Amino acid sequence: MYIYMGHMKYEHTKPYEDWFWEKNRINLKRAFVSKVEPDSNVVVLDSGERLDYDELIIATGSASNKFGWPGQDLKGVQGLYSFQDLESMEADTKGIEHAVVVGGGLIGIEMVEMLLSRQIPVTFLIRENSFWNNVLPKEESDMINRHIRSHHVDFRLETELKEILSDDNGTVRAVVTENGDEIPCQFVGLTVGVHPNIGFIKDSGIEIDRGILVDECLRSNVNNIYALGDCVQLRSPVKNRRAIEPVWYTGKMMGETVAATICGQTTEYNPGIWFNSAKFFDIEYQTYGYVSARPKEGEECLYWEAEDGVRSLRIVYETATKGVIGFNAFGIRLRHQVCDEWLANKTPIDVVVSNLQHANFDPEFFKRFEYEVQSKFQAITS
């Protein structure tokens, strides 16, 4: 998104300088894989070239979901996951007058922000009655609803896509919603989630379900083939983690795990306490531990929101033990190590609240929030 918005160029997004690969004796090859042949230990490229391997690691990420809408393959209709998606978005949004983004998740809201940066008016359709409310509790979701509207987005809740209409050249000209509205547009972003990108290994003999099925050591049913990242489906997920986790750091952690195994120290994948982050226009979001969208049985929470309506903190704790189990921070920054330690130890909420300054990761001179949170806590507990 930062390339599209002009914050960066392609080269700025590389994780390492180009010399890195050769220096570390990694042969970086840019190609598409069309087939894997586990029996002969060969990967076949779309050029027809065949590469031998001793150990194979598959890390092919995700592909964007499409749910069979009429017109979903028209020109100007796409998801956003890869660099190739970015290139087509760049080409297909040149000089257009209106865009529609379908699907209220993390990629959807980024796509809206991207389009707005080019002064392209956007209609943002989401199925739910509030933004990302299958993940965010009501207050946080409301905050983002307000924030989206303050950025002049035509934001339509509880609105589902019915079909996408074509012009004479096979390019999108409008979308039609389930309630019959026709919205003229020249570009449609479909951001309704992702699924493991494993089409090319379907008949290879590598066992798959929704993703590549792997054991605790991230090994597939074929002994010398591993998989990691978004394309993986864990046969037995570690407690509190999902079988498929399309988030940026699982690939990193799984990579470190597989590397240990291949280098001779058989290691099981053991991600610690869940964390995630995102940015919704100007509001940063961090979460640690487990904060569910709707309060669960046996849980209570402390929720503080600043008067400006763009900063908030939610701490979830067990009613019985008072031990903390989750943090949601909006517009403020929390220190990962400190939250992780509190969650691992299920530190009691009163201890956490009175030591909140240790978890504050906001830059110097920022308005402190601890005092307000502490007052709020006293108010609900007294």
Place this chain on the structure above:
Amino acid sequence: MSKEGFSISLASPHAPDMDGIQKLGIALFTLAFLFTLVGVFGPAAHNPDLFFYFGFVGSVIGLSIYTVRTFLNRPAGVQNNHIFTSSLTNRGLWGWALGIFLTGFYVVLYWGSDDLWSGSPLVLLFDPISRGLFNHPPDRWFLYSFIYTVSILIMGVRAILKYRHSNYQIIRTSSIMFFQLGFAFLIPQFLKAMSQPEYYFSYFWPLDYDILFPNSVDALLSNGALGVWMLIISAVLTFIATPILTYFFGKRWYCSWVCGCGGLANTAGDPFRQLSDKSMKAWKIERWLIHSVLLFIIGLTILLWVNSYLEGGIFGSISHSLTKVYAFLIGQAFAGVVGVGFYPLLGTRVWCRFGCPMAAYLGLLQKYFSRFRITTNGGQCISCGNCSTYCEMGIDVQSYAQRGENVVRASCVGCGICSTVCPRGVLNLENGSTHTDRQNNNPITFGNDGVGLRE
């Protein structure tokens, strides 16, 4: 991605249609600037009041109105849209044009003859402010000092508006503006007006390289109590205050809070900060170059004192020639012509990063004896690249952040922009409780409990 159109805007070339106030600002700026130009080609020499107030001051007001309105029209938050698609800020036609113009200006400023400058309408244009405030006629150095200060003030306001979601940036930018206006402009100009040494309290050795030369010391000493006091302050700032402040706060207390060179970079230069070279190769050149300049000036200062003590007995005129070489190559060509002239081509901190001996000295202190570090927040880095892209010192911040490693680098001036532009709250400038706990060298992603380093 392709470059789009040309825009001279320092704000956002794709901004929504301008409103009435923005248009008024631009109109005022354009008219007043053209009027100033007319004056500079002659008439300003005869009627400086008219051209200064209706030309120069008018264009400053017009530009300020436009800038303030443009930024306030957008919500507070990171505003880097279109920086790499705009010709001015991505080394396009306008970037090169501005770079050549600035470079040319510095060449003429430093090396133009006195005939060229004395009585020039460009200098006389500033007669009203020079006489009004300090009661002496302007010369080219007054012109330079005044424009430099005005640039820091106007573009400082712009930086404050651009980064208004960050109190660190607001306070830091205000500090830069304060020190430039008071310590690098008003005080020295008043001293000069009162026939005292033109002393800059915000510059000291080795950046103000000749302040500790024997000649300067003699001159200050012969100036009585004020001179002696200035000399003592210089020595204390260089040898006592600098190590102590750097130990507690890192080199930022000077480089991005006080120094005028850094001040210009972080205000007028802010639109160009992303152009610094982040490669490992540039880092290698940096280390050789900046430490060579430091050794050069230390050696030269010692040489001059030995020579002075021996009354020229051994080194004769060599030290004198070396002083001239340093003044020309480092003091003028590097610090001025390249340092500022190349803003739109090489980014804003070329001098601070590759040449400044003060930065080298502060850097050594920061690297080996300081509590300052940029903390990386656990495993939250998504490797987006914003921090490295917007680092004016060319530090590949991301290479540290994505390994979960704190950034401890000699060159970091602590401007805080990496932390400001980070979309995930990963980076924070911190002064720890000691200098020994700064480096955390566990490259395993934080939160990956299954993997550890071998003993």
